[in-house]
Amino acid sequence: MKSRKEVDGIVSWFMKNMPDPGSELQYADPYGLLVAVILSAQCTDKRVNMTTPALLERFPTPQAMAAATAEEVFPYIKSISYPNNKARHLTGMARGLMDKFGGRVPSDPEDLQKLPGVGRKTAHVIASVVFHKEVIAVDTHVFRISRRLGLSKGKTPLAVENDLNRHFPPELRGRAHHWLILHGRYICTARKPKCDACGLSRWCDTFKTRDVS
Ligand code: SF4
Structure with missing residues (x-):
C-alpha cells in the first residue's frame, strides 16, 4: 500500500x-453530460464535442430522444466509435429516464446505473461532476x-x-x-x-x- x-x-x-x-466534455445540463459521457466510451472528448451540438439540437430533451429510434439517432453519431450500440444506448437511456425518473437525470449513482447504457463509471462521472457526489x-x-x-x-x-x-x-x-x-x-x-x-x-x-x- x-x-x-x-x-x-x-x-x-x-x-x-x-x-x-474539470471535465473536457462540453455540456449545458445533466442530460447533455449524460449523452456526452455515453458517447465518450473509447472515443476522444474532442470528437464527442464535435458531435453533441447537432445531436442535442435535434434531440434536446430526454422526451425527444425517447421518442426517436436508434436508426434516427445513428446519422448524428456515425463519426463516433461504435455508433450502432451507442444509438441504442442513447434511446434506451432516454426511455429509462422517462419511464423511471420522470424525465429527470437522477443524482444517485445506483439509480443512474438502472438506465440502459449506463455502467458504474458513467454513473459516477455524472454523480460527481453534476451532483458533486463524493465518488x-x-x-x-x-x-x-x-x-x-x-x-x-x-x-x-x-x-x-x-x-x-x-x-x-x-x-x-x-x-x-x-x-x-x-x-x-x-x-x-x-x-x-x-x-x-x-x-x-x-x-x-x-x-x-x-x-x-
Ligand atoms: S509519466 Fe506516469 S509512469 Fe512516468 S513518472 Fe509520471 S506517473 Fe510515473
Whole structure:
C-alpha cells in the first residue's frame, strides 16, 4: 500500500499544479453530460464535442430522444466509435429516464446505473461532476495511472476505485478523478508516458523501477 507521505506528496503536487480540474466534455445540463459521457466510451472528448451540438439540437430533451429510434439517432453519431450500440444506448437511456425518473437525470449513482447504457463509471462521472457526489469514476486513464503510480495494484476498476477511496478523502474524490484523467491524457499516456516531464516521478512506483507497462 502506498504510504500516506507519498499520497500526500501526490495530492500536494496536483493541488498546486491543477487546482481546479474539470471535465473536457462540453455540456449545458445533466442530460447533455449524460449523452456526452455515453458517447465518450473509447472515443476522444474532442470528437464527442464535435458531435453533441447537432445531436442535442435535434434531440434536446430526454422526451425527444425517447421518442426517436436508434436508426434516427445513428446519422448524428456515425463519426463516433461504435455508433450502432451507442444509438441504442442513447434511446434506451432516454426511455429509462422517462419511464423511471420522470424525465429527470437522477443524482444517485445506483439509480443512474438502472438506465440502459449506463455502467458504474458513467454513473459516477455524472454523480460527481453534476451532483458533486463524493465518488470516483475509474476509466481507462484513472485505472492505468493509479496502477503506475502505485496507488493501487487492483486488477479491476472496482478494486482500483476501492483503493482510491482509501487514499483520497471524500472532499477530494471529484478532483482526484479529473487529476488522474488529465495526467493520463497529457503526460502519463498509455504507450509513451512522458516520465521526464512528469512532476509526479518522485512518488511513482513505476518510475522508480522503470517498469512502464
Ligand atoms: S513518472 Fe512516468 S509512469 Fe510515473 S506517473 Fe509520471 S509519466 Fe506516469
